[in-house]
Amino acid sequence: MLYRKKVAALYLLGFFVDLVNMFIANVAYPDIAHAFNASIATLAWVGNAYILGLTVVIPLSAWLARRCGSRNIFMLSLAVFMLATLGAGASGTIPTLIAWRFIQGLGGGLLIPLGQTMAYRMYRPEERASLSSLIMLVGLLAPALSPALGGLIVDALSWRWIFFLNVPLAAFTLVLAWRWLRPEQVGTVHTPLDLSGLASGALAIALALLGLTMLGEHDRQAVGAVVLAAGLLVFAWHVRGALRSAHPILNLRLARDPLLRVSMLVYLLVPGVFMGVSLVAMFYLQTVMGMSASHTGLLMLPWSLGAFLAISLTGKSFNRVGPKPLFLLGALLHGAGIALLAGVSPPLRWPLLTAAYALMGFGGSLTSSAAQSTAFLQTADDQLGEASALWNIGRQISFCLGVALLSVLLNLLLGLDGITDPGDPAMSVRATHVFHLCFAIAAASAVLPILLCMRIGNADILRRLRMQPHPKTQP
Template sequence: MEYRKRVAAVYLLGFFVDLVNLFIGNVAFPDIALAFRCDVAALAWVSTAYILGLTVVIPLGNWLAAAYGGKRVFIASLLLFMAGSLGAGLAGSLAQLIAWRALQGLGGGLLIPLGQTMTYRLYQPAERPGLTALILLVGQLAPALSPAVGGLIVDSLGWRWVFFLNLPLAALPLLLACLWLRDERESLPVGRLDWAGLLLGSLALLAVLQGLSELAQPQTWLRGGVALLAGLGLAAAYVRHARRWPQPILRLELLREPLLRSAMLMYLLVPGVFMGVSLVAMLYLQQVLGLAAASAGMLMLPWSLGAFSAISLTGRLYRRRGPRPLLLAGVLAQALGFLLLWRVSAAAQMPQLAAAYLLMGLGGTLCSSASQSTAFLRVAPERMGEASALWNINRQVSFCLGMAALSMLLNLLLAWRGVVDPAQPAWREAATEVFHLCFLIAAAGMLLPLWLGGRIGNRTVLQLLRQP
């Protein structure tokens, strides 16, 4: 096997491990909520802490790879991820679980951007859309299998085992990375690490997510507003810092590239919102409609069928039609999936639920595959590491914001309707109304990416794809 295929294989396995860990936990949330007696806003931090850990460490990737070599950093990242997985499975409180999930994220945060950088550099720009299709195709195995497998694990062994499962999964890419990757270092010089930028960016993200979480609670809305404003202020401070620092942790001038910027916005507004709807839907299906965790997890199978169809369509149409028609079709399909969830009010409506997840898989993956195929078309090989860091931070932030925003919306609607105690006689009817309204608002939110998708530089993309 040629070296670039070995690097791609190690990258794809790391990608698979990250996605399994991201998707498998949702089916365990109701059991975790019962075990630790927490509400949905606190529960969202089980996922948010992991994604936050991922996001914080991503900007360090280029510097660490230059200083210590990509192979060493990739192996160390996997070992730290495995330690966090073990700790999460053994956690004795919600605070401990959140802390271990953050460590898990710090460990796993470099698997995708570092592997993506090493792999994409070995392929020519004209080959990258095909590579992207392969990456997305392999990546769909995780959301296809992990919720169903996770549901079976939760029902038979308990929620802790969804974290223990990460240990054997991560062992395979760890072994192959040791055997296959060359001990190479980045060509960029190792400068002084931008500690101030890292601190400002991390605190900005943490404050924004904390603010969104606390805005959802009537008793903490003022504190949440203060945290949100502080996060936006810290973000503005980072922008000023990055313009002055010679080697900032993230080079924001890359965002001046229209294709990269448009692709990142589409990912933020479509797959990111799906992650929030997925969290809300799992709570609705299990806590209100009474579906077992395994049955709820099985709904990701039609989602994956839609995703596989989207990847096939992207492979056939992207080079001929460009990203615009794929993006517009994807946004409309995801919106229709949300509207079908809005019409589900009983566990017996499995065909309608399957159709909703099929459409969400089709729509979200059309947008993610077309966006990722577009993002790096005009990025020079020597800037690929920096562009990959920006792309993957945006990917993780989109998941964080999606879950935080939908959790906030759900809690606000629950408080508005006075839905607190499941023992109340009309609790199920009131809760159903709240969840339905949440799905309807998410569907209406697809109007913005629909407008953005129609403005992407389709002619420019087609010209780039036709170049030798």
């Protein structure tokens, strides 16, 4: 096997591990909530803590790779991830579980940017659309299999085993990394670590998520608004410092590239929203509709079929039609799929649910694969490491914000309707109405990426793709 294919395969495995940890936990949330008597707002932190850990460590990826070598950091990241995964599965309280999930994010957060940087450096810009499609296509195994498998595990064993079963996969990836990756010559010139930027960025994200969580609790909304405002102020200070620093922890100047910036925003408004919709849907289908965890997990199969078709379409058509048509079609279909969820009510109609998830899979993956192919079209090779860190932290923040915003919206709507327990049969009709309204609002948000993509210069992108040079092929 060519070396560049080995590196791409390791990137894929890291991507797979990351996706498994995001999707497999969703079907277990109701069981975790029951085990620890946790609210929806508290439970959102089981996912948010993992993503927060990712966002803290991702900015360090380029600095650590230059100082210690990508191979060494990649392997260390896997080892920490494995330890934290065991801790999460053995947790006895919800705070302990949240803490281990944060450490798990710290361990797994470097897998994607390091793997992406190593792989993308070995492919020409016009080859990266096919590489992105191949990686995302194989990565569909995670959202396709992990929820269905996770549902079966929760029903047959317990929610703890959704964590324990991640360990063999991470161990397999660690062995391959040790055998396949070539040792690197670490640079002798080291740039200083921007500790202030790292601290302010992490603090801004943590305060913003905490503030959003409090806004969803009717008795803490005033405090939540203050905490959220504090998070925004810290973020503004972080941006100011990053733009003035010669060696920022996260090179925000790269966001001046309109293609990278638009791709990041589209990822927030489509895949990010889907993560929040997925969490809300799992609660609705299990607590109100009475579906089992294994049955709700199976819904990711039509989602994955739609995603498979979308990613195949992107790989074949991106260089021919450009990103704009793919973005617009994807956002429309994704919004239509969410809107169908607003029509799901007792008695259960499987065809409608299947169509909803298939449309969300096709539309969401069409936009995400097009965004992945578009983001680095204008990025110089020597900036790929920093651009990859910026892209991946934006991707994780998108998931975090999607979950936080939809959780806040659902809690506010439930509170306004006076619903304390959506699973109470006496409140079933009112709870169904609240969930439908939540889905309708999420579907309406599809107009935002559509408006955003209208400014893309598609003709210029197609012209640039056709003019790409053809350097020597990497070994």
